[in-house]
Amino acid sequence: MTEHAMAAPLKQKYFTPGVLVLTALFGTAVVIALIRFVFGLGAVTNLNTQYPWGIWIAIDVASGVALAAGGFTSAFLIHILHKEEYHVLSRPALLTAMLGYTFVVLGLLVDLGRYYNVWHPVLPSMWQGNSALFEVGMCVMTYLTVLYIEFIPIVAEEYRDRVNLPIFKFLNKPLGRLLAFLDTKMGKIMFIFIILGVVLSFMHQSSLGALMVLVKTKMHPLWWSPILALEFLLSAIAVGFPMIIVESLAASRSFKLKPEMSVLSPFARYVPITLGLYLATRFANLTIRGTWGYAFDGSLESWFFLAEIFFGGILPFILFLQEKVRRSPLMLFIAALLVVLGVVFNRINVYLVAYKPVYLAERYVPTLWEILVTVGLVSGLILVYRFLVIHLPVIHAGRKSS
Amino acid sequence: MERRDFFKFMGATGALLSGTTAQAASHNPDFDPNEGVGVLTDFTECIGCRECEWACKDAHNMETPPLESYKDKSVFAEYRRPDEKGYTVVNRFAGKGCGEIDLDVKVQCMHCNDPACVSACIVGALEKQDFGPVTYDAWKCIGCRYCMVACPFEIPAYEYDNALDPLVQKCDMCITRLELGQVPACVEICPRNAMTFGKRGDLIKLAHQKITENPDKYIDHVYGEHELGGTAWMFISCEPFEELKFPKLQEASVVRLPESIQHGIFKYFIPPAMFYGFLGLIMHLTKPKSDESQESETEVHHD
Numbered sequence: 241m242t243e244h245a246m247a248a249p250l251k252q253k254y255f256t257p258g259v260l261v262l263t264a265l266f267g268t269a270v271v272i273a274l275i276r277f278v279f280g281l282g283a284v285t286n287l288n289t290q291y292p293w294g295i296w297i298a299i300d301v302a303s304g305v306a307l308a309a310g311g312f313t314s315a316f317l318i319h320i321l322h323k324e325e326y327h328v329l330s331r332p333a334l335l336t337a338m339l340g341y342t343f344v345v346l347g348l349l350v351d352l353g354r355y356y357n358v359w360h361p362v363l364p365s366m367w368q369g370n371s372a373l374f375e376v377g378m379c380v381m382t383y384l385t386v387l388y389i390e391f392i393p394i395v396a397e398e399y400r401d402r403v404n405l406p407i408f409k410f411l412n413k414p415l416g417r418l419l420a421f422l423d424t425k426m427g428k429i430m431f432i433f434i435i436l437g438v439v440l441s442f443m444h445q446s447s448l449g450a451l452m453v454l455v456k457t458k459m460h461p462l463w464w465s466p467i468l469a470l471e472f473l474l475s476a477i478a479v480g481f482p483m484i485i486v487e488s489l490a491a492s493r494s495f496k497l498k499p500e501m502s503v504l505s506p507f508a509r510y511v512p513i514t515l516g517l518y519l520a521t522r523f524a525n526l527t528i529r530g531t532w533g534y535a536f537d538g539s540l541e542s543w544f545f546l547a548e549i550f551f552g553g554i555l556p557f558i559l560f561l562q563e564k565v566r567r568s569p570l571m572l573f574i575a576a577l578l579v580v581l582g583v584v585f586n587r588i589n590v591y592l593v594a595y596k597p598v599y600l601a602e603r604y605v606p607t608l609w610e611i612l613v614t615v616g617l618v619s620g621l622i623l624v625y626r627f628l629v630i631h632l633p634v635i636h637a638g639r640k641s642s
Numbered sequence: 643m644e645r646r647d648f649f650k651f652m653g654a655t656g657a658l659l660s661g662t663t664a665q666a667a668s669h670n671p672d673f674d675p676n677e678g679v680g681v682l683t684d685f686t687e688c689i690g691c692r693e694c695e696w697a698c699k700d701a702h703n704m705e706t707p708p709l710e711s712y713k714d715k716s717v718f719a720e721y722r723r724p725d726e727k728g729y730t731v732v733n734r735f736a737g738k739g740c741g742e743i744d745l746d747v748k749v750q751c752m753h754c755n756d757p758a759c760v761s762a763c764i765v766g767a768l769e770k771q772d773f774g775p776v777t778y779d780a781w782k783c784i785g786c787r788y789c790m791v792a793c794p795f796e797i798p799a800y801e802y803d804n805a806l807d808p809l810v811q812k813c814d815m816c817i818t819r820l821e822l823g824q825v826p827a828c829v830e831i832c833p834r835n836a837m838t839f840g841k842r843g844d845l846i847k848l849a850h851q852k853i854t855e856n857p858d859k860y861i862d863h864v865y866g867e868h869e870l871g872g873t874a875w876m877f878i879s880c881e882p883f884e885e886l887k888f889p890k891l892q893e894a895s896v897v898r899l900p901e902s903i904q905h906g907i908f909k910y911f912i913p914p915a916m917f918y919g920f921l922g923l924i925m926h927l928t929k930p931k932s933d934e935s936q937e938s939e940t941e942v943h944h945d
Contacts, residue, residue, distance in 0.1 A: 282802030289725060289799045292787035320925045353785020353800065353808040357765075366765040366782055370901045373764040373788050375908065435921045439914050443907075453900040454758055457794040457870075457891060466899055469907075598796040598889050599723055 247331055248637040249398065250495055250630050258494075259626065262619040269616020272609045273350050281353060284609040290597035291604035298591035299614050300347030302448055303584040304340055305380070306476045310487070311337025311387065312441035313480025317510070319434045326507055328500060328636035331394060332491065333484050335625060335634050338387040341380060343621045350613060372450040372469075379444030386437045390430065396423035398632050446473040452590055461531045462545045463594035471525070474518040479583040481511050482556070482576035489573045491635060494626070499569040500636065508572060511560040515579060519553045544585075544593050552582015675755035676843030678774035679820070680874035681829060683748055684852070685886070686859060687836035690718070690734050690746035694828035694837075698730045698750075701816055701827035721887065724750055726799040729813035730828055733887075740859055740880040747886050748828070748836075751776060751797045751813035752866060753874035756895035759789035759798060767810075774842065774874045775815035783810060794870055794891060815874070842874055849878050871895030 276284045287294050314333040317323050349355045360366050361377045368374045400419035403412045449472025456464055465471065485504055492499045526532050535542050535549075559565045559575035566572055592604060629635050692712040699706040704727065718734035730750035739745035753776045760768045760776060767782035768789055785808055790798045801808040816826035824830070825839040838845060849864040865883045866876030869891045877883070884890050907913055 276805075278805055280801075280803045280805035280808065283805075285802070287787075287800075287802060289723065289790065289796065292790035292800065316921075320921055320928070322925075322928045322930055324930070351786075353787065353804075354783055355785070357782070357784040360765045360782060360784055363765075366767075368763055368766040369908075370761045370897070370904060371764050371788075372900060372904055373762065373786065375904065377764055431922075431925060435918055435925065438921055439918045442917065443914060446907075447904075450900055450903055451788070453903065454762055454792050454896060456896050456899075457889065458791075466903075469903060595791070598794070599721075599887070 246636055247328070247633040248635075249632055250635060250637060252495055252630055254627060254630060259623065262623050265612075265619040266616045266623060269613045269620070272613050272616070275609075276350060276613075281351075284607060284613075286604055286607050286610070288604075290600060291592075291595070293591060293595075294604060295588070295592070295606045295610050295614055296347055296351040298588045299584065300617055301344050301351070302587040302591055304344040304347065305445065305448060306472075306479055306583050306587060307483050307580060308337040308340030308344070309441065309445065309476040309480035310484040311340075311480075312438045313477055313514075314484055315434050316438050319431070320438065326503060328503055329484050329488065329507065331634045332487060332629075334387065334390055334394075335628060336483070336487055338384075338391055339621050339624055339628075341384045341387060343617050344380065345384065346620075347614075347617050372447045372454070375447040376444045376451065379440045379447070383437060383440040383444065386433050386440065389433050390437065392422055393426050393430070394632055394634060396420070396426070441476070442473060445476040446470065448472050449590070452594075455595070458596050458598065459590075460534070460541050460594040460596060461529070462526075462534045462541060463590045465525050465529060467521075467525055468590070471518070471522060474514075474521055475583050475586060478511070478514040478518040479579055481507060481514065482579035485572060485576040486580055489569055489576075491629065492569075495629075495635070497635070497637070501567065501569060501572075504572060505566045508560055508566040508576075511576075511579070512557055515553065515557050515560065519549075519557060522549070522553075541593060544589055548582060548585045548589055551578060552585050553579075556582065673772050674843075675774075675872060675874065676841065676846070678772060678842055678874060679815075679840065680753065680774055680842040680845055680876065681815075681826065682838045682840075682845040682849050682864075683875070683877050684836050684838075685745055685747050685877060685879040685881075686740055687834045688732065688746040688748060689834055689836075690715070690732055690744065691833060692717075692732050693831045693833065694748060695728060695730055695732060697827040697831040698813070699728055701819060702729065702814075704728070724797060724799060724813070726801045726809070726811040729811065735881070735886055738881045738885060745879070745881055745886070747879075750828070750875065751815070752795050752869075753813075753815055754870060755873065756871040756897045758792040758794055758870075758896055761897040761901060762788040762792035764788065771817070773820075775817050775820070776812075777814050777817055778810055778812065780807075780809050785810075794889060794896060842872075842876075845876060849876060852878060868893045871897075 272284055281287055285294055285296075310333040314326070314329055318326050318330045349358060352358055361368075361374055362381070396419040400416055400423050403416040403419065405411055405415070446469040449468035449470070452459060452464065453466060453468050485508060488504060489499055491497070526535075535545050556575045556578040559571065559578070562571075564571065565575055693709065696706060696709050696712050698704075715734075718736075721733055722731045724731055730748060732746050732748045735745045735747060737744065753774060754770075757768070757770050757776045760770050762768075764786055765782045765784060767779045767784075768776060769779070770776050787800060787810070789810060790796075790800060798810045798812045800810055816824070816828075819826060826837075829837040829839045838848060840848075846864065846867055849867070853860045853862055853864070859880055860878050861880060861882055863883065864876050864878055865888060866873035871894065877888075879886065
């Protein structure tokens with residue numbers, strides 16, 4: 241508890257050369273998005289009848305949701321299992337999840353042909369309970385709201401006693417009182433939202449896999465499986481902690497803070513369990529379905545599969561088992577990054593590589609513009625993250641780099 | 643000829659009787675797809691005149707080149723697919739016809755009994771009408787294109803170059819014509835009567851009758867009778883369908899498994915509610931005892 245109370249605004253300067261690069265990348269994405277909104281998806285993407293989905297769905301949406309799993313996995317460990325020793329990781333994970341989902345929605349809006357209808361799934365007259373995508377849509381909308389609610393106390397804590405609006409000065413006092421009220425009272429009911437967040441995450445993380453169960457006749461057997469939903473859920477759980485580790489170490493380096501190794505090293509011991517469970521499920525499934533043969537047939541798919549499983553699964557699993565790795569900031573960062581990239585690779589494989597059009601003319605390769613939008617959205621997320629941790633009590637401060 | 647007219651009449655009447663606004667789910671258990679309408683295309687009768695392509699565009703108020711221009715046979719050089727500018731195309735398979743002649747093959751939406759596109763659609767913009775056609779309601783559509791990903795026949799096309807009002811485009815079995823008691827435009831214009839419109843159950847009988855009466859002419863396979871739970875549009879041919887670029891598909895419907903997973907996990911919201919309760923119980927049981935004086939165990943206050 242005392243540790244957590246030390247979360248504080250970092251109060252460092254915002255602009256650095258790196259931030260300028262990210263700003264330029266984000267600006268580029270905005271320009272390309274504008275071109276897309278004026279001239280249509282066809283103007284900037286390689287999407288066609290054979291490949292209706294590209295990297296905006298596979299990376300911006302599917303991988304984005306998976307990588308935001310640090311939110312519910314840490315909420316489960318810290319708030320539901322009461323592992324207080326990891327409290328310092330709670331707020332950064334919450335912020336990452338909140339921004340992750342926000343940018344998932346932004347990415348989705350760029351991809352949706354009729355983005356102005358994005359709210360349609362909430363209308364009972366359009367509910368379509370057979371669709372896994374409907375479930376994803378409803379859960380993501382609800383969960384995003386829950387994440388913003390969970391974030392309110394962080395804002396309230398910082399601003400309750402110093403609301404200072406530029407023009408609407410008469411609002412300062414009532415707003416301050418509201419924030420003070422929220423700050424003292426919200427903790428009492430927060431458990432409702434914390435549990436809800438975990439339940440919603442279980443639901444839509446798995447449904448993102450269930451989506452592709454329907455596509456059986458057009459998917460490579462190395463990735464299609466009736467338990468894709470379970471595999472997506474387990475991989476999301478497996479990537480949650482590594483994502484928190486990557487982000488904590490990256491933030492420490494960027495803000496010149498001492499890496500939180502005293503927390504991260506013991507925290508990393510959970511990864512072999514979650515990652516092992518995911519890998520064991522994949523392997524058992526491949527064995528039961530008798531699809532291992534495809535892994536060694538020398539096709540493009542087989543190489544992508546082997547690379548995904550080895551570099552994103554087996555290798556980091558072995559690394560996380562080593563005490564030496566868990567104690568070294570650099571090694572831990574590499575191991576965690578492998579898991580993160582492995583899950584992104586898995587989502588790309590499931591949504592794009594395993595997907596076999598019936599009348600394939602040529603394989604989908606994203607355009608430079610598609611890639612730049614994806615890169616720009618990630619840059620935008622980092623920019624907002626940096627801004628918020630500078631101004632709000634998110635990161636455990638008071639640990640200047642030695 | 644007489645038979646064709648009979649089916650025309652039966653089908654159109656059936657369509658009217660069943661009503662056109664039926665909100666049927668793909669798996670409506672009370673709905674017998676054989677009672678709905680469909681079309682049987684006999685590839686051995688097709689001569690590749692492509693007048694059906696013209697009639698289709700004309701019936702859907704699409705940009706329609708003059709009928710004369712469809713005499714151009716150079717389009718057969720490449721295998722073509724239906725797209726956002728035309729719901730049906732005829733392809734020519736040189737030398738694959740009965741007796742070394744060319745075989746012409748018309749493709750369009752199959753109007754599946756268990757349509758994957760309908761199961762996929764997030765807002766119910768795609769619907770399987772009880773009386774046969776799979777239709778699209780652009781007003782609901784959000785443009786996610788999951789229907790295109792899901793379709794096992796790769797039929798729905800998309801207006802990628804339309805920035806403001808892009809539509810999913812596919813054959814609707816001329817539903818507006820059906821509502822007027824007419825048959826689909828392609829069926830009507832066909833000079834060889836290669837297509838028969840009628841009740842799906844009757845079409846299956848007709849197909850098998852044709853095959854039985856001419857065992858040397860046809861291969862013994864009605865494509866669409868069983869594929870993925872059956873389709874409303876079916877084909878008979880003198881050449882195996884895999885040779886004509888049709889996907890070889892399982893008989894079982896692809897929508898049952900994902901739909902049963904979906905309904906199993908979310909049945910009346912009981913499983914998620916139970917999971918919520920379970921997590922709440924864990925949260926309560928693992929609560930540190932020393933915390934009694936604390937106001938809250940979950941979030942923390944400012945210091």
